[in-house]
Amino acid sequence: QKEVExxxxxxxxxxxxxxxxxxxxxxxxxxxxFWYRQYSGKSPELIMSIYSNGDKEDGxxxxxxxxxxxxxxxxxxxxxxxxxxxxxxxxxxxxxxxxLTFGSGTQLTVLP
Amino acid sequence: DAGVIQSPRHEVTEMGQEVTLRCKPISGHDYLxxxxxxxxxxxxxxxxxxxxxxxxxxxxxxxxxxAKMPNASFSTLKIQPSEPRDSAVYFCASSSDTNIQYFGxxxxxxxx
Numbered sequence: 001q002k003e004v005e006x007x008x009x010x011x012x013x014x015x016x017x018x019x020x021x022x023x024x025x026x027x028x029x030x031x032x033x034f035w036y037r038q039y040s041g042k043s044p045e046l047i048m049s050i051y052s053n054g055d056k057e058d059g060x061x062x063x064x065x066x067x068x069x070x071x072x073x074x075x076x077x078x079x080x081x082x083x084x085x086x087x088x089x090x091x092x093x094x095x096x097x098x099x100l101t102f103g104s105g106t107q108l109t110v111l112p
Numbered sequence: 113d114a115g116v117i118q119s120p121r122h123e124v125t126e127m128g129q130e131v132t133l134r135c136k137p138i139s140g141h142d143y144l145x146x147x148x149x150x151x152x153x154x155x156x157x158x159x160x161x162x163x164x165x166x167x168x169x170x171x172x173x174x175x176x177x178x179a180k181m182p183n184a185s186f187s188t189l190k191i192q193p194s195e196p197r198d199s200a201v202y203f204c205a206s207s208s209d210t211n212i213q214y215f216g217x218x219x220x221x222x223x224x
Contacts, residue, residue, distance in 0.1 A: 032211055043203055043215040044155070088155065090213075097160075097167060098143045098207050104154040 001026050004103035006089050012109045019076040021106050023089030026070070032092040033065055033072045034100065039085045048074060079110040116216035118204050124222045130192040133219045135204030136185055145213060146179055146189050147203040155203075161187065194223045 005024045013019045021035075032051050036044035050056045050063040050072065062075040072091075076083055089103040117136040125131055137144045145160040159169040164181045172179070176195070181187040191198055201220050205213040 034212065043218050045215070046212055049212060092211050097162065098211055098213075099145075099157065099160060099168065100211075100213055102155045 002103075003027060003101050004089055004091060006087075006103035006106050008104055009107040010109055011106055012111055013079050015079060015081060015110055015112050017079050017110075019079045019083065019108055019110065021074040021076075021087050021089075021108065022071060023073065023103055024071045025089075025091055025101075027091075027093050028067070028070065029094040030067075030070075030091040031094055033063070034090040034092075035061075035063060035072075035074045036088040036090060036102075037085045038088060038105065044088055076108075081110045081112050084109050116204055116206050116214055118202075118216035118219050120219060121217060122220045122222075124224065125194055126224050127195055128193045129223075130190065131194045131198075131221060131223075133189040133191075133202050133204075133221070135187045135189070135216060137187070137204070137206030138208075138214055139185070141206035141208045141214075142184075143207045143213075144181060144187050145205040145207070146187070147205065147215075148200045149203060149218075150200045158189070191221075194221075196223045199223050 035048040037047045038044045048063040050065045056063045060077045064073045086105040086107045088105045090100040119134045146158040149155045158171045159179045161181045179189045199222050201218045203218045205215045207213045
């Protein structure tokens with residue numbers, strides 16, 4: 001089992017819809033979670049971080065964390081074509097210093 | 113701050129040649145990470161440093177790869193001799209006590 005699992009996609013949603021990206025992880029000791037967005041040919045950039053159970057909202061983005069079920073998700077409301085990218089889930093495990101473990105990413109396409 | 117700066121942005125070389133990739137982390141960040149990204153393997157951590165000291169190099173694929181951080185503002189990743197299978201995008205990232213990693217623009221390496 002991979003430490004961080006993501007559906008590779010591609011996930012396609014129409015413009016204006018809600019895009020839902022999911023990530024599951026195997027280490028219950030994981031303590032911090034991050035969503036990075038990577039446009040084609042560019043570097044990953046942080047869009048959300050979440051540390052405690054529940055929801056965290058930032059503009060059109062909502063991160064959801066459920067440590068008991070070991071999943072973290074990212075919702076993108078009112079999806080725009082400019083949201084088309086690969087979304088990487090990452091986590092920080094206890095005892096791993098600052099080392100993040102990344103998932104393989106979900107490719108999202110927002111259709112105009 | 114200018115962010116994490118990597119050079120060169122593109123490197124094309126022939127098999128057997130030495131390749132040196134360079135990275136300048138964000139000022140004040142005490143952790144520096146080197147990653148490699150390919151379509152097949154995704155984002156792989158190669159090595160990371162804390163306060164210029166290598167902490168974990170278990171991701172370095174083989175002895176042909178070496179990395180140094182002579183001071184807080186500069187790191188190099190060297191491949192000698194290079195092989196076609198080393199072709200990938202190499203990212204450098206740095207972080208501070210927030211655990212958020214900030215990535216450089218990457219170096220796209222092609223070994224012919």
